[in-house]
Amino acid sequence: MQKPSVKCALLATMIAKHNWGAPIGQDDLLNLSAIDGDYPTGREVYADLRSEPYITYRGKRGIELDKSNFAELADVLYHECNWEAWEIESRLKHYEGVGEHDWRSTTPPYSR
DSSP: OOOOOHHHHHHHHHHHTOOTTOOBOHHHHHHHSOSTTOHHHHHHHHHHHTTSTTEEEOGGGOEEEOGGGHHHHHHIIIIISOOOHHHHHHHOTTOTTGGGOOTTOSSOGGGO
8 A cells, every 4th residue: 555645645634534624733733644744854844834725824823724715625636646426425424526626637637
């Protein structure tokens, strides 16, 4: 079994711990994620995630998932993290467009 990337591990933790209006701080996210103590890389990836369209940056409070951009998040999970469509559908409960999502797209919205 292939080890997930740091980005995918952080996103998986954010999805598992997602609570509307409750951002997760960098240290908490890194401690909860399966990144095997790779905190320097984790800090870099966390910084990169702050500018992703499917993430809302709340300053010192941390980052949280942006429900309005779950299509982009679904594409990242599918294309970069190798999640199956059924897994994304079951874990992104608030993604209302999941039924119409084009999983076969070779040009995900996040790479345009």
